[in-house]
Amino acid sequence: xxxxxxxxxxxxxxxxxxxxxxxxxxxxxxxxxxxxxxxxxxxxxxxxxxxxxxxxxxxxxxxxxxxxxxxxxxxxxxxxxxxxxxxxxxxxxxxxxxxxxxxxxxxxxxxxxxxxxxxxxxxxxxxxxxxxxxxxxxxxxxxxxxxxxxxxxxxxxxxxxxxxxxxxxxxxxxxxxxxxxxxxxxxxxxxxxxxxxxxxxxxxxxxxxxxxxxxxxxxxxxxxxxxxxxxxxxxxxxxxxxxxxxxxxxxxxxxxxxxxxxxxxxxxxxxxxxxxxxxxxxxxxxxxxxxxxxxxxxxxxxxxxxxxxxxxxxxxxxxxxxxxxxxxxxxxxxxxxxxxxxxxxxxxxxxxxxxxxxxxxxxxxxxxxxxxxxxxxxxxxxxxxxxxxxxxxxxxxxx
Amino acid sequence: xxxxxxxxxxxxxxxxxxxxxxxxxxxxxxxxxxxxxxxxxxxxxxxxxxxxxxxxxxxxxxxxxxxxxxxxxxxxxxxxxxxxxxxxxxxxxxxxxxxxxxxxxxxxxxxxxxxxxxxxxxxxxxxxxxxxxxxxxxxxxxxxxxxxxxxxxxxxxxxxxxxxxxxxxxxxxxxxxxxxxxxxxxxxxxxxxxxxxxxxxxxxxxxxxxxxxxxxxxxxxxxxxxxxxxxxxxxxxxxxxxxxxxxxxxxxxxxxxxxxxxxxxxxxxxxxxxxxxxxxxxxxxxxxxxxxxxxxxxxxxxxxxxxxxxxxxxxxxxxxxxxxxxxxxxxxxxxxxxxxxxxxxxxxxxxxxxxxxxxxxxxxxxxxxxxxxxxxxxx
Numbered sequence: 001x002x003x004x005x006x007x008x009x010x011x012x013x014x015x016x017x018x019x020x021x022x023x024x025x026x027x028x029x030x031x032x033x034x035x036x037x038x039x040x041x042x043x044x045x046x047x048x049x050x051x052x053x054x055x056x057x058x059x060x061x062x063x064x065x066x067x068x069x070x071x072x073x074x075x076x077x078x079x080x081x082x083x084x085x086x087x088x089x090x091x092x093x094x095x096x097x098x099x100x101x102x103x104x105x106x107x108x109x110x111x112x113x114x115x116x117x118x119x120x121x122x123x124x125x126x127x128x129x130x131x132x133x134x135x136x137x138x139x140x141x142x143x144x145x146x147x148x149x150x151x152x153x154x155x156x157x158x159x160x161x162x163x164x165x166x167x168x169x170x171x172x173x174x175x176x177x178x179x180x181x182x183x184x185x186x187x188x189x190x191x192x193x194x195x196x197x198x199x200x201x202x203x204x205x206x207x208x209x210x211x212x213x214x215x216x217x218x219x220x221x222x223x224x225x226x227x228x229x230x231x232x233x234x235x236x237x238x239x240x241x242x243x244x245x246x247x248x249x250x251x252x253x254x255x256x257x258x259x260x261x262x263x264x265x266x267x268x269x270x271x272x273x274x275x276x277x278x279x280x281x282x283x284x285x286x287x288x289x290x291x292x293x294x295x296x297x298x299x300x301x302x303x304x305x306x307x308x309x310x311x312x313x314x315x316x317x318x319x320x321x322x323x324x325x326x327x328x329x330x331x332x333x334x335x336x337x338x339x340x341x342x343x344x345x346x347x348x349x350x351x352x353x354x355x356x357x358x359x360x361x362x363x364x365x366x367x368x369x370x371x372x373x374x375x376x377x378x379x380x381x382x383x384x385x386x387x388x389x390x391x392x393x394x395x396x397x398x399x
Numbered sequence: 400x401x402x403x404x405x406x407x408x409x410x411x412x413x414x415x416x417x418x419x420x421x422x423x424x425x426x427x428x429x430x431x432x433x434x435x436x437x438x439x440x441x442x443x444x445x446x447x448x449x450x451x452x453x454x455x456x457x458x459x460x461x462x463x464x465x466x467x468x469x470x471x472x473x474x475x476x477x478x479x480x481x482x483x484x485x486x487x488x489x490x491x492x493x494x495x496x497x498x499x500x501x502x503x504x505x506x507x508x509x510x511x512x513x514x515x516x517x518x519x520x521x522x523x524x525x526x527x528x529x530x531x532x533x534x535x536x537x538x539x540x541x542x543x544x545x546x547x548x549x550x551x552x553x554x555x556x557x558x559x560x561x562x563x564x565x566x567x568x569x570x571x572x573x574x575x576x577x578x579x580x581x582x583x584x585x586x587x588x589x590x591x592x593x594x595x596x597x598x599x600x601x602x603x604x605x606x607x608x609x610x611x612x613x614x615x616x617x618x619x620x621x622x623x624x625x626x627x628x629x630x631x632x633x634x635x636x637x638x639x640x641x642x643x644x645x646x647x648x649x650x651x652x653x654x655x656x657x658x659x660x661x662x663x664x665x666x667x668x669x670x671x672x673x674x675x676x677x678x679x680x681x682x683x684x685x686x687x688x689x690x691x692x693x694x695x696x697x698x699x700x701x702x703x704x705x706x707x708x709x710x711x712x713x714x715x716x717x718x719x720x721x722x723x724x725x726x727x728x729x730x731x732x733x734x735x736x737x738x739x740x741x742x743x744x745x746x747x748x749x750x751x752x753x754x755x756x757x758x759x760x761x762x763x764x765x766x767x768x769x770x771x772x773x774x775x776x777x778x
Contacts, residue, residue, distance in 0.1 A: 243442075268495045274487060311456070399442035 022371030061219020249315025410570025466508030674731030
């Protein structure tokens with residue numbers, strides 16, 4: 001590989017079937033969503049929040065992975081940075097997804113309900129933060145800041161493909177360092193606004209971290225799946241080795257444990273203190289059919305991925321990694337369903353978990369968004385950051 | 400040199416790539432008994448040396464499972480079976496609270512036991528010598544060089560050939576390592592006086608330090624700040640109140656929640672006329688009345704109310720509760736006696752709640768009826 005004439009990466013156009021698949025999924029998803037909103041706009045709104053938070057996870061998580069690479073200066077991930085950069089573009093879909101929600105805020109957020117505001121002083125005391133105009137302003141601000149950092153982090157990297165300028169690295173590192181604390185605040189705001197405030201009386205200071213852990217895990221899973229699939233079909237460099245993929249496995253393993261750690265910390269502290277204001281959230285998820293879902297979360301999100309990733313061969317075998325990545329991706333849906341839907345069923349007569357075509361729209365829409373954005377953005381670009389001075393080093397990476 | 404036994408031949412390499420290449424070459428040449436020493440784990444070495452997958456993982460896993468089980472059993476036995484405590488109204492088997500401890504014990508046992516078994520199995524404890532110890536080779540490979548040794552025990556071993564081979568694949572400082580005769584001949588046993596003395600010294604040290612830190616250190620500044628607070632401790636002399644009592648009576652006129660003060664402390668007649676037992680005969684009331692009667696009244700009045708009881712001889716015997724007089728008294732009268740006392744009988748106002756007093760009275764009535772059963776009681 002020391003010979004410079006060897007081509008490390010050659011652009012190969014993505015199959016035309018891909019956009020077709022994406023657009024048709026997206027179309028079905030959008031039609032179903034419209035149908036859902038006209039049938040039962042409360043239930044449709046709750047499901048759309050799942051879509052929003054799922055897509056957010058992928059976009060935000062990818063942005064985090066890019067910044068992480070710049071800050072710690074890792075080599076192995078350089079060949080995959082472009083894929084994260086493409087995936088982070090799903091962030092541009094989030095305002096569109098959020099639009100119907102902004103129009104239906106009073107359907108989901110009980111802190112907008114005048115009856116509850118009057119009767120519950122705890123909710124009323126939170127109204128300086130939880131009120132319609134501040135909510136909208138703050139979330140638009142979040143979108144804008146995200147876009148800003150997307151352009152700052154990704155734009156230069158794209159231009160570097162042609163210029164090959166080495167000082168891009170320095171700039172990106174600085175931007176990433178500024179991004180990190182802002183990212184921490186933004187993701188906490190997002191998690192609190194869209195997930196925690198569904199039950200306005202409840203609060204948990206660790207909740208932002210909880211959502212963050214799941215988000216990075218999801219972004220990693222999507223990245224792993226796409227990277228391996230592309231590598232298998234020859235769309236990215238053929239010099240990738242098992243050692244590269246091992247890192248994906250190791251990171252997914254680490255974040256699976258991190259998620260479990262955070263989820264358990266949140267649960268145990270609330271369980272121990274036993275204060276009604278805090279336990280109510282778990283009581284809701286411990287009764288009337290939800291208990292099974294809650295226990296299932298332990299297995300689906302932690303024990304099964306843990307066991308699947310614990311040995312060394314499973315971390316470096318691309319085929320197994322792909323399956324685990326799909327699992328982790330779906331587990332995030334399970335997690336979000338578990339966080340969001342009890343707040344919906346609480347309002348209905350049923351109380352028990354519900355699942356029908358309303359809920360099934362969610363994965364269709366999310367897959368549609370990912371594939372469409374990916375094929376749109378990736379279509380015109382190199383799939384690897386060929387201008388990065390560390391690109392070769394990254395390819396030559398060995399454990 | 401002649402009488403020395405050869406252990407191995409060593410060679411030094413300078414980069415991780417070199418040592419990996421060397422390991423591959425050694426495998427290719429067919430040597431089985433060789434080893435590589437590096438200052439840090441060099442990735443890819445396992446494959447280069449064609450090592451089988453280490454069973455260590457399974458070993459650690461099994462130990463971890465044992466640790467988790469033991470930890471849970473320990474907590475289950477102490478907290479749930481042997482000495483159940485109510486902590487904050489939690490169940491006596493509070494699984495979430497056990498999780499962190501179980502996790503710690505799992506990790507502890509898995510790691511400590513793995514290290515200990517390595518010392519015992521691979522280093523053949525109490526053996527503490529190895530021919531490579533104290534060699535220039537060892538010094539180098541534990542700082543910044545990479546080393547490879549081919550042992551004399553290898554079936555293909557030939558001294559000259561191995562030396563040539565190692566230089567050929569790029570090794571420098573090719574050296575022969577011999578067993579140290581003193582080390583082979585010395586027989587170390589666990590009962591070595593030096594070892595035992597060392598053990599004794601360590602034990603004494605550990606005990607002293609433990610004793611000091613638990614019994615002295617914790618009572619010194621600033622560790623005692625949490626303990627010595629400016630607060631009243633039960634049964635301690637108070638420097639704050641003039642009379643020196645820490646435990647205080649409630650302020651005059653204090654009324655407990657749900658408690659009504661007794662309105663007729665001076666008048667039996669009024670009490671016996673006005674007060675009516677609000678309770679009815681029921682299993683619960685009689686059961687509780689019996690419990691309270693047996694606790695508070697039976698020492699003097701006996702379990703059946705005949706007046707000769709466990710305090711017989713130490714306290715004036717009370718009259719029987721089965722006299723016609725007492726039987727004809729109203730419940731209010733008995734209530735007054737329990738609340739205020741009568742002559743030598745003290746008041747039981749503080750020990751019994753208002754409801755309990757009425758329950759005790761019901762029970763006394765039941766006792767009286769038992770000795771004077773009437774026809775029809777069986778129905």
